Amino acid sequence: MTQWLNEQEHRAWRALLQMTAQLDARINRDLQEHGGLSKADYDVLVPLSEAPGGRLRQYEIGQALSWEQSRLSHHLARMQKRGLVEREECGTDRRGAFLLLTEAGRCAIDRAAPSHVTSVRELVFEGLTEQQVQTLADVSSQVLARLAATDGRPRRPRRTAPHEESA
Amino acid sequence: MTQWLNEQEHRAWRALLQMTAQLDARINRDLQEHGGLSKADYDVLVPLSEAPGGRLRQYEIGQALSWEQSRLSHHLARMQKRGLVEREECGTDRRGAFLLLTEAGRCAIDRAAPSHVTSVRELVFEGLTEQQVQTLADVSSQVLARLAATDGRPRRPRRTAPHEESA
DNA sequence: CAAGATTGATAGATCAATCTTA
DNA sequence: TAAGATTGATCTATCAATCTTG
Numbered sequence: 612m613t614q615w616l617n618e619q620e621h622r623a624w625r626a627l628l629q630m631t632a633q634l635d636a637r638i639n640r641d642l643q644e645h646g647g648l649s650k651a652d653y654d655v656l657v658p659l660s661e662a663p664g665g666r667l668r669q670y671e672i673g674q675a676l677s678w679e680q681s682r683l684s685h686h687l688a689r690m691q692k693r694g695l696v697e698r699e700e701c702g703t704d705r706r707g708a709f710l711l712l713t714e715a716g717r718c719a720i721d722r723a724a725p726s727h728v729t730s731v732r733e734l735v736f737e738g739l740t741e742q743q744v745q746t747l748a749d750v751s752s753q754v755l756a757r758l759a760a761t762d763g764r765p766r767r768p769r770r771t772a773p774h775e776e777s778a
Numbered sequence: 779m780t781q782w783l784n785e786q787e788h789r790a791w792r793a794l795l796q797m798t799a800q801l802d803a804r805i806n807r808d809l810q811e812h813g814g815l816s817k818a819d820y821d822v823l824v825p826l827s828e829a830p831g832g833r834l835r836q837y838e839i840g841q842a843l844s845w846e847q848s849r850l851s852h853h854l855a856r857m858q859k860r861g862l863v864e865r866e867e868c869g870t871d872r873r874g875a876f877l878l879l880t881e882a883g884r885c886a887i888d889r890a891a892p893s894h895v896t897s898v899r900e901l902v903f904e905g906l907t908e909q910q911v912q913t914l915a916d917v918s919s920q921v922l923a924r925l926a927a928t929d930g931r932p933r934r935p936r937r938t939a940p941h942e943e944s945a
Numbered sequence: 946c947a948a949g950a951t952t953g954a955t956a957g958a959t960c961a962a963t964c965t966t967a
Numbered sequence: 968t969a970a971g972a973t974t975g976a977t978c979t980a981t982c983a984a985t986c987t988t989g
Binding site for chain 4: 835840852871
């Protein structure tokens, strides 16, 4: 028999889900309006702009963002077409590829960052106590640890077609 | 000039983003494997299964989930094709439509809910103190309030094509 | 074989435009 | 006109399969 969430946990869970969904939507909209970037674009550009020479191996970005390879590959192809990044062959490991920040990409992230950070500060952190911020960090780290601990858990093989099962 | 996040805020923000992204992915995977539902399907089925007669106006679900009409409409069309819900005309307001839970839909949510709730409890709430849970709820509510307060904010008209701007 | 990465198909999300009725 | 809802186009995410090289 299932142990359900208690009243307090249920409220907290609903509020957290609502908050993250609406916050994500707002952040995406703000970034789009202020610089023509999606949150995903921004997430790619940040580590790239912080890397020496604006150059990173693709898999490093993938790991940093917890993205699948395929998602990363498709997304970078779109960003490349828009001129935000470039790809370059890797000399030491010829399977791999470097990702390069272009001038336009540097421009875009520099222009988007200030209003993004301001928005996050005003929406999220401005009203919080240090205690609350610390709890946010602690709880998130705890949950991340549990996710990691149960990651390679027994995955039953999928017996149905992708994106549509009925039983 | 921009006021950036301090060290603690930055850590908390990164952790929160990572946590919600990975948690969402895990929840989606679990629901898919245990019952062939996506989180979006689940979110639609929950209020519907709690409504008297398994019948709700579409816009009520849309408001509860903060979904756009178009997203809801597309998603319900897919769920209807899979036999999880049905649509019915509304007598008193002939613009509108009722959404009905089918037997298969009831079945799916009843089967998915226990393992979903167990998963959420184990991943999120089991290690948290009452204090921490309360802080989660408080912070989420606060942020939601600020999102609502700045919702109708000045939106500059979009001067570029959808999904691709470069300046 | 495993790791880094790409591709094609399909499901899902977003925007703009439209339709009908209050 | 505005509210409830639908549609088509386009962008994004996910899965499975593939390719190349360590």
